[in-house]
Amino acid sequence: xxxxxxxxxxxxxxxFINMGPQHPATHGVLRLLLTIDGEIIKNVEPDLGYIHxxxxxxCERDSYQQIVHLxxxxxxxxxxxxxxxxxxxxxxxxxxxxxxRVKVIRTIIAELTRLASHQLWWGVMGMDVGALTTYFxxxxxxxxxxxxxxxxxxxxxTMNYNIPGGLMFDIHxxxxxxxxxxxxxxxxxxxxxxxxxxxxxxxxxxxKGVGILTKEDAISFGTSGPVARASGYSCDVRKLHPYSAYDxxxxxxxxxxxxxxxxxYRVRIQEMWESLAIIEQLIDNIPEGxxxxxxxxxxxxxxxxxxxxxxxxxxxxxxxxxxxxxxNPYRLKFRSPGFSNLSALKKMAVGSxxxxxxxxxxTLDIVVPDIDR
Amino acid sequence: xxxxxxxTLISSWNSELEFSEAESQFLNITVKPEHLxxxxxxxxxxxxxxxxxxxxxxGMDWGTDLGVVYHLESTTHRHQLVVKVKTSDRENxxxxxxxxxxxxxxxxxMEVFDYFGIKxxxxxxxxxxxxxxxxxxxxxxxxxxxxxxxxxK
Amino acid sequence: MNIPLSITKNIHDWLFEVMSAPVATVVEKVLxxxxxxxxxxxxxxxxxxxxxxxxxxxxLRLGPNRVGPQGIFQTIADALKLVSKELTGTVKADQFLxxxxxxxxxxxxxxxxxxLPFSKExxxxxxxxxxxxxxxxxxxxxxxILIGGWSSNxxxxxxxxxxxxxxxxxxxxxxxxxxxxxxxxxxSLQISEIIEAQRNGWFIIQxxxxxxxxxxxxxxxxxxxxxxxxxxxxxxESELGAGFHTEYSGMNFAYFxxxxxxxxxxxxxxxxxxxxxGYLSPFGxxxxxxxxxxxxxxxxxxxxxxxxxxxRWTFPRLRVDQLLTLEWKYLLPINLFNIVLMAIxxxxxxxxxx
Numbered sequence: 001x002x003x004x005x006x007x008x009x010x011x012x013x014x015x016f017i018n019m020g021p022q023h024p025a026t027h028g029v030l031r032l033l034l035t036i037d038g039e040i041i042k043n044v045e046p047d048l049g050y051i052h053x054x055x056x057x058x059c060e061r062d063s064y065q066q067i068v069h070l071x072x073x074x075x076x077x078x079x080x081x082x083x084x085x086x087x088x089x090x091x092x093x094x095x096x097x098x099x100x101r102v103k104v105i106r107t108i109i110a111e112l113t114r115l116a117s118h119q120l121w122w123g124v125m126g127m128d129v130g131a132l133t134t135y136f137x138x139x140x141x142x143x144x145x146x147x148x149x150x151x152x153x154x155x156x157x158t159m160n161y162n163i164p165g166g167l168m169f170d171i172h173x174x175x176x177x178x179x180x181x182x183x184x185x186x187x188x189x190x191x192x193x194x195x196x197x198x199x200x201x202x203x204x205x206x207x208k209g210v211g212i213l214t215k216e217d218a219i220s221f222g223t224s225g226p227v228a229r230a231s232g233y234s235c236d237v238r239k240l241h242p243y244s245a246y247d248x249x250x251x252x253x254x255x256x257x258x259x260x261x262x263x264x265y266r267v268r269i270q271e272m273w274e275s276l277a278i279i280e281q282l283i284d285n286i287p288e289g290x291x292x293x294x295x296x297x298x299x300x301x302x303x304x305x306x307x308x309x310x311x312x313x314x315x316x317x318x319x320x321x322x323x324x325x326x327x328n329p330y331r332l333k334f335r336s337p338g339f340s341n342l343s344a345l346k347k348m349a350v351g352s353x354x355x356x357x358x359x360x361x362x363t364l365d366i367v368v369p370d371i372d373r
Numbered sequence: 374x375x376x377x378x379x380x381t382l383i384s385s386w387n388s389e390l391e392f393s394e395a396e397s398q399f400l401n402i403t404v405k406p407e408h409l410x411x412x413x414x415x416x417x418x419x420x421x422x423x424x425x426x427x428x429x430x431x432g433m434d435w436g437t438d439l440g441v442v443y444h445l446e447s448t449t450h451r452h453q454l455v456v457k458v459k460t461s462d463r464e465n466x467x468x469x470x471x472x473x474x475x476x477x478x479x480x481x482x483m484e485v486f487d488y489f490g491i492k493x494x495x496x497x498x499x500x501x502x503x504x505x506x507x508x509x510x511x512x513x514x515x516x517x518x519x520x521x522x523x524x525x526k
Numbered sequence: 527m528n529i530p531l532s533i534t535k536n537i538h539d540w541l542f543e544v545m546s547a548p549v550a551t552v553v554e555k556v557l558x559x560x561x562x563x564x565x566x567x568x569x570x571x572x573x574x575x576x577x578x579x580x581x582x583x584x585x586l587r588l589g590p591n592r593v594g595p596q597g598i599f600q601t602i603a604d605a606l607k608l609v610s611k612e613l614t615g616t617v618k619a620d621q622f623l624x625x626x627x628x629x630x631x632x633x634x635x636x637x638x639x640x641x642l643p644f645s646k647e648x649x650x651x652x653x654x655x656x657x658x659x660x661x662x663x664x665x666x667x668x669x670x671i672l673i674g675g676w677s678s679n680x681x682x683x684x685x686x687x688x689x690x691x692x693x694x695x696x697x698x699x700x701x702x703x704x705x706x707x708x709x710x711x712x713x714s715l716q717i718s719e720i721i722e723a724q725r726n727g728w729f730i731i732q733x734x735x736x737x738x739x740x741x742x743x744x745x746x747x748x749x750x751x752x753x754x755x756x757x758x759x760x761x762x763e764s765e766l767g768a769g770f771h772t773e774y775s776g777m778n779f780a781y782f783x784x785x786x787x788x789x790x791x792x793x794x795x796x797x798x799x800x801x802x803x804g805y806l807s808p809f810g811x812x813x814x815x816x817x818x819x820x821x822x823x824x825x826x827x828x829x830x831x832x833x834x835x836x837x838r839w840t841f842p843r844l845r846v847d848q849l850l851t852l853e854w855k856y857l858l859p860i861n862l863f864n865i866v867l868m869a870i871x872x873x874x875x876x877x878x879x880x
Contacts, residue, residue, distance in 0.1 A: 132581075133585050202756055222475065318444070333429065
């Protein structure tokens, strides 16, 4: 834009600020090196590794049963789904058919996990754009899910409920009833989310048209999950490569084309509705049967390469196991959804304002341990 | 496109490729480092293959060889493919960067550099991503020894 | 019947009886100052408590409810904790300005407090340019924020301070103009006269449409003036950590914190004086007991304070360019038009009088 003044008469100077690793909006220990001109972001440089625990190296040492327990420390909000990814990879490699009951229970808990994750995300999203109240609304409903988890598997967050071959224990007798109660409760509370935040004028102004990621960029940056689906890239692993019980449930893939922060927000809200629908279809039809199939005490995978992808709350988690026939993998790589999603941040953020960056990071739904591994 | 169709098509581009479907659920192509960038950009730009989604990029240490495994998917045709590249040079392993083809490779190649010390030509910003900047060695290599932090059973 | 309850007058007379005139004047001034300081501290603590309870009820929580009945002493306990805390600071800060900043802020809000009429008699400082004085004084506070943010030698604090500067400069206009709209109606700048003019109906009723518009603009701009959500860009915790007071701790931080609440009180008090008849009772129901003016004044002020808290706990934060767009593209033109409208209404005598 041309101004009437000589441009050089106002000397503007770019400066660096260090966002994180301790910063309220970086959701953990992400560090962003920002180059800013006034309020406008000129460059974003993520600096990772503040919660790097060398999980991939540890996996090369551990047996497959042990590896499962490491995965829920990656994306702790999708702990169950992460466990499931490894278990499915091992089961597929062994050619092990798990009982129907296990598949259905895994799917229900995976969807509950997704709901819990999205509830937390929604609360934090509101907080990041300055509406503190959302946080407590999100947590009110999330508590109910955590209680269900606690009752069934003893843990509220990092669950370790899956083992290769099935589940660690059977579900708690109250599980079905409590899940039904939760679904009934949350169906009345989810519209509240919309009235509190989605419909708010300020919120819409803050998010619409902000941080646009085109479909081409979304694919090129390897984004997945809600981030990609908000850009119009249909990538739901549950639809494309169904695993567990997803082949027998009806649900819609939340898909928007705007690619902005508001679209990413709406994808997640809609995903919550879809998750509720999936749980409702399955909760009454948990087949009777065993909750696990017997496996050898020492699981040895055949020689070869095995890739398993699942849809976590953040997107596509890939587990790439290279086995040389021993009891521990030769190489294990986690393709974490957050890592690829984060790489698109620079593309979205450059040129926007500092406040927008925070909103964008909220809709990327970054979980730093998942990125650092 | 089925795996055999892919194999016929891709082998017509370059005769030096090795194809394998053993021990994997995908079609594996092993390519020489000098042909890597050419092959991958062709895989993306060709409308019949159009592998536009790089969903996983893995660094590998096969004991003697270092290499990178590219997992590709086409968002239009929905077929998948694995491309492998190897080098026996452990001192200074170098491949061409693919971040001009898929932007996501920028981060993943940094990760591979961090863990395996594999350098990528034309990478805009190759640096240690997870490990501290002054870390010595490449921890995911099989010959990496750290007597303090690693417990080997 | 008029019950003589002139406390201030009695004290005044008694002081001049027992002392010589010059001493009595000094003692009286000191007494007034102490009373205001006491009120300042008490009101600050009460407002913090109120905010915490109200926030809790908005957020499905209970809030502080352990210290004292209904947790009423919680804020006192917190204040004691803050007093006893070590004052940490940055070595590279500009020490003089860094230490000066909180006092700047707190003195500005104290001075603004001095012209507020709590009832007809509890009015310490009734100058003939009262409203003008209020606007002028309440905008001094921003200097405290600016020097606090700048001298902290912290980029987040600096961004917060700069945001505060631009926000206050912009919204000052809207506050001023919406007050001016009422001054047109009242025909005076003196606070006591403005209130007395409302005996025939509060200005929000007397001035009907333009007064309601002015009131809405005043509340929006007033919230922005006090740097509260949805205009809390100055201390936007998800963007800037704690904004301009990132580097402050202990009592220095508490000063900033208290000043924010007192400023909120002042904005609500101005709103009450200009739009809701200050200490006047509704329909003159307790006209015979002037001391009850304090009660009515506080009720109205706390009502407006509650409104501001309501804003804070339900709205997301604006972005900095949207903040400026709102002011310069919407509020300012509406405000200018509104003044003209009010002038026409006053000129044609279209006001509503009981």
